[in-house]
Amino acid sequence: MYQHTRFNNKNNFFQKFGNLDYILLSCLLILGFISLATMYSTDGGEILFHTRSHFIKFVIFFSMMIVISFINIKFWFSLGYLSYAVILGMLIWTINFGITASGSKRWIDLYFLNIQPSELMKIFIILCLAKYFHRVKAQHVNSFYAICFSLVIIFVPMSLVIIQPDLGTSLLIAISGIVVLWFAGLNHKYFFYSCLLSIISLPIIISFLKPYQKLRVLTFLNPDRDPLGAGYQIIQSKIAVGSGGFTGKGFLKGTQSYLEFLPEKHTDFIFTLFSEEFGFIGSVLLLLIYSIIIYRVIRIGALSRSYFAKLFCYSFGTSIFIYIVINMSMVLGLLPIVGSPLPIMSYGGSSMLATMIGFGIVMSAKTHSQQSIA
């Protein structure tokens, strides 16, 4: 009996290896391949800086994800608060000693790479809150203390990111946090009221927005207001996607991106380029791959034994879903432009690192699905 449990708890390496989710892994690999091909296209059909760098990052972080999957989920549980605190420290560090680029301090220099702590926070806030709600008893979830604590957990990093300033990422951090609260069983009425409150206070919030952010909202409402200025990105993005048609213009043949009409084509607008070149079919296929990935993440959560793992997987899957939806809605002209990358597809090390850590923890939940956490 003892032998049995021990055998179960301490899975050997090969068993863990066998327990890896190969559907998820292959989907991630396909996605990685697609993102590399797209990056190759943004470089104008040559292997230049972006393609090479993206490839290296994908390989490193993908391997890192595999490594993470072999680490017991308990380890991540125990690391929940600490990692959150470390990232928080990094955010404070960013504010004081960050690298300034295009008007905001988002990066810190770690000598071998520049890292964007706000991107990491998107994942570690889920980890932290998941750990917290794992411990809170069911009847205490809606207690004043619990709500206050979780709101503090959310608001502190959020405000630290806002002052960088980086509205997009801070919103994504908040959304990640709120998703966990939702799954943890916070009463619906709180969400309802806060929604109401935010709608009422919208004019006040707008008055606090920076001029360029106000412009973005106005531009979203009417992109033709200033077609060469603020409305340029959204108009050109829509033209690119729309002109792609059903089957697309063909790989490396996206005129909008080749002739440099597309802004930020490596990062936020990568989907535009993909959609222009591969058309409606390609876009739907890409969405399908993302859907499978999210489904697998949630499936892993459903199969996990521990509440922590479930909560993390559900929240992580949902967050990824929301990131994708926000990014795509933005490039398709459904939402105002906020800086939000498309997971894995977009160029950007920190985003990739965070996403891969997330998938690693999910994979670890899979390999340790029978692990219960006290």
Added chain:
Amino acid sequence: MINISDSATKLNSLNRRMFILATAKIIILGGIVSRLFFLQVKENKKYLTLSDKNRIREWKLPPIRGEFQDYFGNTIAGNFEAFQLHIIPEEVEDFRYVIYRVKELLELSEKQFKKIIKKKNEIKPWETLIVSDNLSWEKFSKINNHLYDLNGVKPVISISRDYPYKENFTHVLGYVSQANENDLLTNENIKEKFVPGLKVGKTGLEKSFEQKLIGSNSVERYEVNAYGRRISQLAFQKGDKGETIKLTIDTKIQELSNELLKEKAGSICVMDIYTGAIIAMNSSPSFDPNSFVFGISQDEWQLIRNNPMKPLVNKSLSGNYSPGSTIKPLVALSALENEIIRPDFTVQCKGHKNPLELYGQTYHCWKKKGHGFVNLREAMKQSCDTYFYEVARRLGVDRLSITAKKFGLGQKVFKDIFDNEKIGLVPNTEWKKNALGRNWVLGETIITGIGQGFIQTTPIQLCLMTAQIANGGYKVYPQIVANDDNQYSDKFAPLYKKSQNIKIIQDAMFSSTNEVRGTSYRSRLDDPKYQFAGKTGTSQVKKITEQDRELDLKTFQIPYQERDHALYVAFGPYKSPRYALSIIIEHGGSGGTVAAPLAKKLFRMIVDRHEIRKNYDNKKYLNI
């Protein structure tokens, strides 16, 4: 320690909420897909067009201008290949070095060089910088020989306007120059076809026939990037060359008239009396229109502008002159037509001692001693002023003005072909009342009878008048463009009441040139083949005072601006008239000594050229 039931409630809630969210996710995903469908399938056409509009840009090239030909098909305004030097700054590695090297090779002045540098700073680096728009062949080949050293420099051959006969046709054709803002505002066609460097007609026929001459642009279609840089050429659409316009002018006669007017200010017009075709039309002094094609230099422009002989004025059309005695045939004709006088009507010209006196004013004949008793023929022959004072007095200005207008005075000869054509002035009593608010006085009628006073005519009007007398008194419409198929219903309509009257006038003009004591007797041609008939005229620029009359100065003794204009109108050959001409030499002196001799030279050539012209017509007829 978490108990089982607690854990179970939490898990239940978690799974329930996951289910709610999963449903929401599917709906949202559906929304994204439908948005994609909307943009990429439903609105695809719209965005495809927008995308093409983004990336495809068209460049218009200057159209190739139509040519002008003379009657015999010689090109009088054509196109030539101009050697130009272009640099695209972006394609040059070391711009400073290259531009200094070019400066050295082309021997550019410091001023020109600074202008180029200024131009370079105004354009985008990938736009073409035109360093020189008209290089000589030597410099062009020099550049070509040094191309190895001049990376990014492009020797270009471009099409530009050329006037091979230089100053000969300036006033007829006008000239072309860079289109300016005013051209764009006034002419839609130019605006539509405008490209930087487009040359358009500024005056003369070049301007009048702009629509036909301009042609259509060639269009290059390029794919461009977001910054407007050309990436690749997609298409080339060749434009049409402008129409070639053939004139009725004979270059040989035009050249001769130019030769005859050298160093003088004046005009020569030659016309076919039956077709109205202009054989030559020259205004002097002239200038070389080629200097305007690439922009005239300030010095050269000032020289032309400030020349007291006014080279910029087309004297044939815009010069208003008192016709002087050249009006006399018309005065006589009018009097005959109105049956005021008969050809044997006689007046005694008593000379300066006994001038005609009217209300205290005296009216002198030009001849000091007087002509004695003269009839119409004698009076025309010797240009007796006293005779025509009396005729005019009896005729009255109103009847004269009707005849004058019938013969084409006081109105534009070329409708609207030339925008600088003047209408001249044929006065009558009503005109004076309206224009000056005073009543006509008899003295004004008297001087109108010898072509002085208010009456103003242009040389081309005098030419037309003479032509219509020469052809027997029939209306003609002058034309300068060959194969002008404008049909006028009253073409060749008789302008006389009795054709005998026209004969009398023709005969009187014949006597003036070909009989002893005729005012242009010395310029006659005896060979009947060339023999012509004409009437001299000397129009005063200022009133002759008693003092002047006593001094009786020779022309060269009078200051230039105060000298008389010399005029001559003629037609020939007398046996079977075909051509009429008018000659005006500004401040030349007397018509008989200055203007008439030119007609002699002209008629020799005109008659000789007539054979060639006829043969050319016939041959052309056979070719068809």
